[in-house]
Amino acid sequence: MAVREKGPLTEPMYYVLMSFLGQEMCGTEITEFVERKTAGRVKLGPGTLYTLLAKFQDEGLIAETSVAGRRRTYQITGQGRAAFRDELARLRACVDDGATALGRLDF
Amino acid sequence: MKRTYKFTPVSMYDIQGLEKWLEKLAAQGLFLKKYRPLVCTFTRGESRRVRYRLEPCRYGIDGPPDDMLDLYQEYGWAHVGGVNHEMVIFSCDNPHAPEPHTDPDIQLEQWNKLARQARKEFRQMVVLILVVLLGAAAILFWGGTPLAKLLTFRSQLLWWSLYMILFPLKDLAVNYTRARELTSVIRELEGRPKQRRLWFPSRQFFSWMGAVLFISLAGLFVFILRHPDLGEAKPVTEFTPLTLTELETGQPEHREVFYGTPLWSPICWCQWRVLELDGRRWNSEPYRFLETRWFDLPVSSLAVPAARDLLASSMKLEEDILWNAAEPVVWSTREYPDAGADWLSVADSEDGSYHTAVAALEDKVVLVRYIGSGSLTDYLDKIVDMLQ
Known part of the structure; x- marks a missing residue:
């Protein structure tokens, strides 16, 4: 059963959640991570990021760990990891299905 | 700075x-x-x-x-x-800083949330207005004499009612405009063509209206402060009221408290209330009391229905401490079609102490309430004269 019941993650959501897998992150670090990882394809402004972080916090996928001045740091929760795994499995299935279909066509 | x-x-x-x-x-x-x-x-x-x-x-x-x-x-x-x-x-002011929103779908989601909230508040306001209007209607129609209630509404009550009805109505208009404007914002963000604009005032209109209303109220307040005699007793100019001296023949010793007060109500901006009380007997039963209420209505078609309502309301004997009875009163009512008015009726209590008469002629209505031993029937001409 899917951990996250609100449907699949969008691309920005997927990458933001991915950014927490290795370590705790603050706002600008998340942006840098996502931009680096996607070679600049996915960009995050503060409005978009704030909405996503608020959404993830509401759903219990991430939690705030520390506040240092204006920097707030977040970490992924167990539920967040599970949601990410689910999404990864879904994407893999999509990729496999696509590859199979393409292979059949090529053949 | x-x-x-x-x-x-x-x-x-x-x-x-x-x-x-x-x-x-x-x-x-x-x-x-x-x-x-x-x-x-x-x-x-x-x-x-x-x-x-x-x-x-x-x-x-x-x-x-x-x-x-x-x-x-x-x-x-x-x-x-x-x-x-x-x-x-x-x-x-940093030209290299990213735009706050890089994902239009997420931005749209935020605006949609706000618009949904605005629509919800609009619906709540509609329900509130309906409740207020139903309450006002219940107050007016309770007892079956709405015209009498509208005519004899106390001005303080009127202001309060206006406040209770107008302010939620203004808020309703504001919320409607807000919901419409937010919907327009969302359409714009979605890249859809603008909605055919049904007329709705901008939020700025309400801000200006609020400012004008505030200044008007402040002006009215200053005017009232500078005219402390507003609402005080004045000589009645429109008609000659009946007096206790005329009704109580043979008892000229009573002391008169006699005054006229110009009043207004939502449907009648020109009306008078004249009260006369036998002060000597005020603390002992039975006291003598005479009240004349005179109305100049905006349309003559309201006069007879209003007169009927006023009589029915008057016979309930429950409006104020002067026109009241401890025990239920049995009334006998009689109409006088040939008295020279469009409608004239007199009601007397069975024990002969309470009397009330109402007459309507064209756009004017007069109501007389009398506690005493005299008879209003003897003064029908005088009652009709008050309407001329």
Whole structure:
């Protein structure tokens, strides 16, 4: 059963959640991570990021760990990891299905 | 720091218009200090290119959430102020800072949330207005004499009722406009063509209306303060009222308290109330009391129905402490079609102490309530004369 019941993650959501897998992150670090990882394809402004972080916090996928001045740091929760795994499995299935279909066509 | 005030030329929901106006002023060296729907405050500084962005976010008296402001600050966007506790204004003078929203779908989601809230509040306001209107209708129609109630409404009650009805109505219009304007914002963000504009006033209209209303009320308050005699007893000019001296023949010793008060009600702006009381017997039963209420109605078609309502209401003997009875009173009523009025009726209590008469002629109605040993039937001509 899917951990996250609100449907699949969008691309920005997927990458933001991915950014927490290795370590705790603050706002600008998340942006840098996502931009680096996607070679600049996915960009995050503060409005978009704030909405996503608020959404993830509401759903219990991430939690705030520390506040240092204006920097707030977040970490992924167990539920967040599970949601990410689910999404990864879904994407893999999509990729496999696509590859199979393409292979059949090529053949 | 020198402050400058400027009239706000655009509606608060004309997001792009407002952002562009603020950016234009920043280029002229004026930086937003405080946003208001009518007049914004600016501080003067060195002119430079500044970007302004409005972000949807509902917040309470504590202001927008700190985590939001912190995150925006981290990206170079400074919090400047708020609009109507549901939008936050950010500014940024770093040309390399990213735009707040890089995902239009997420941005749209935020605006949709705000619009849904606005529509919900509009629906709640409709329900509230219906409840208020139903309550007002119940007060008016309870007892089956709505015209009498409207005619004899106390002015304080009227003001209170106006407050109770007009203010929610104004809020309803404001909420309707807000919901429409937010829907327009969303359509614009979705890239859909603008809706055919049904007429609805802008939020600015209500701000101006509120300012005009406030100034008018302040003017009225000053006028009332400068005319302390308003509402005081005055000589009655429109008609000659009946007197206790005429009715109580043979008892000329009573002391008269006699005065006329001009009054008004929602449907009758010209009316008089004349009270006369036998003061000597006030503390002992039975006292003598005479009240004449005279109405100049705006339309003559209301006169007879109003007269019937007034008689029915008067026979209930429950309006005030002077016209009251401890025990239920049995009435005998008689109409006088040939007395020279469009309608005239007199009601007397079985024990002969309570008397009431109501007459209507064209657009005027007179109501007489009398406690005493005389008879109103003997003064029908005089009653009709009050209507001439």
